[in-house]
Amino acid sequence: MEGSTVKKSTADCSSDETVQPRRLNGSSVETPSYQNLHRELLLSHKRGLLLEEKPELKRVLEQRRLELHKEEEMARQRPSDLETELRKRQQKLQEYEQEEIRRRENQQKIPEFVRVKDNLKRTQTFEQ
Incomplete structure (x- = not known):
């Protein structure tokens, strides 16, 4: 059996001889x-x-x-119809937001007792 394994290894060596060696990276022989x-x-x-x-x-x-x-x-x-409509809506929204900010600032400037009095008047008119 040992002789048969030796023959196989020599057969492998003969097939290795036909295989070309690998090129190393950076070798001077390049395609x-x-x-x-x-x-x-x-x-x-x-x-x-x-x-x-x-x-x-x-x-x-x-x-x-x-x-x-x-x-x-x-x-x-020229801007499209959609763009012009969107710009108009955006301007309206900004104006509404600015008006809301102004209204809140005006509410804060009014003394608290006046606001409470106005609220009481409104509730009394709704009840009647």
Whole structure:
């Protein structure tokens, strides 16, 4: 039986000889397509074409320019009927809120005994 295991191991060795060795990372022998890809990445990095590789200031400036451009386009376009109606409703709501704030401020300025007297008058008129 020992002889049979020795034969198997020699058979395994002969099959290992046909298998090519693995390349190590960073080896100088690289495929041409990988070299081209690496060269392209280096060039684009030097030019700053990759968005993630751009300095933060450049990214912020580009975003600001895009936002300004969008705002200018929106200003040029005539607002739709829906937008105008929404603006009207928003203005009415703001006016109502301001009026409510004014009313509360006026209520606070009135002395308490006057408010109590008004409340009593109202309750008396409702009871009659």
